Amino acid sequence: MKRLSILPLLLASLPSAALDLTVGSGHFDTRASIDGMMSASIDLDITTLSLRQPATPIAGLPLHWSMRLELFQSAYANRVADFVSQPVRTDIPRLGSSIDDLANDFTAVPVPADYHVYGLDLNIGIGHGLLDTDRGSVRIGLNSGVTLPFLRTRNLATDANLLLDVLDTTTTEIQTLKLGPAMTASWQASPVLTLRGSWTYDRQWGRLDNELLASGIGIDGSYWQWDIGVELHSHDWPRGLRWLQNGHVVAGYRRSRWDFDSTTVRLPRASAVVPAMLDMAFTQETLYAGVGIEF
Numbered sequence: 001m002k003r004l005s006i007l008p009l010l011l012a013s014l015p016s017a018a019l020d021l022t023v024g025s026g027h028f029d030t031r032a033s034i035d036g037m038m039s040a041s042i043d044l045d046i047t048t049l050s051l052r053q054p055a056t057p058i059a060g061l062p063l064h065w066s067m068r069l070e071l072f073q074s075a076y077a078n079r080v081a082d083f084v085s086q087p088v089r090t091d092i093p094r095l096g097s098s099i100d101d102l103a104n105d106f107t108a109v110p111v112p113a114d115y116h117v118y119g120l121d122l123n124i125g126i127g128h129g130l131l132d133t134d135r136g137s138v139r140i141g142l143n144s145g146v147t148l149p150f151l152r153t154r155n156l157a158t159d160a161n162l163l164l165d166v167l168d169t170t171t172t173e174i175q176t177l178k179l180g181p182a183m184t185a186s187w188q189a190s191p192v193l194t195l196r197g198s199w200t201y202d203r204q205w206g207r208l209d210n211e212l213l214a215s216g217i218g219i220d221g222s223y224w225q226w227d228i229g230v231e232l233h234s235h236d237w238p239r240g241l242r243w244l245q246n247g248h249v250v251a252g253y254r255r256s257r258w259d260f261d262s263t264t265v266r267l268p269r270a271s272a273v274v275p276a277m278l279d280m281a282f283t284q285e286t287l288y289a290g291v292g293i294e295f
Helices: 007-012 099-106 239-244
Strands: 018-034 038-057 064-074 077-083 109-132 136-154 169-188 193-210 214-232 247-269 272-294
Touching: 018 247, 038 109, 038 272, 109 169, 136 193, 169 214, 169 247, 193 247, 214 272
Parallel strands: none
Antiparallel strands: 018 038, 018 272, 038 064, 064 109, 077 109, 109 136, 136 169, 169 193, 193 214, 214 247, 247 272
């Protein structure tokens, strides 16, 4: 994260016609499973800080570019995660254990722990206008960017008899690139109120690092996001908001989902190595509000 801390400054320095800065509050839900051996779901409350560049013409080209950088973070929250396995339906060759042993080893165990998620989600779009009028616009194009969620778990119960020897503190780091189609639209409902929305569906690929599993596990999957919001413009702001004479107030709701599928990992257990499939999904819902400045 440290090496990425200058991203907001670099992006803000790019040519722009307007910038929105918003803060938000929402939920970040993590679901993971290892091919019928282990699964868990953790839901955390998060806060977000977003910097958004609305669609801006690219000089000399019939194209627009846009950007949104979001930083998100939760506090450490205590949760009880039910780690569940299905040993009777799982074929693990050369493990050296009977079905009874497996049932004793892998029975679902509630594990109390402190969880903390943080990271960033960067989207950069290039689009072409399908419809541009004085009241609104519709644009289609491509979205690209990076996603870097980090999930930290600490004080994990050491007496939980799980598939792996669990460490007291673990960190899961995911680094992905994404690319896919996108659409944005806006409509001026009145002289002071503008409605806006965006949608994208991307393929993404990258790597996952985790002390319990391995380093550099290749992952691929999908990413989608939709965002609806309103902008409030006025030429007669109250005295405390006169600095918004060339700006606006913005609020909205955003939902994002990252799916990572068909990831092969090799799980050590005693002297055996068990190939398995790791599936993960993150869902984020955020209500946000802030201000925008037009240049």
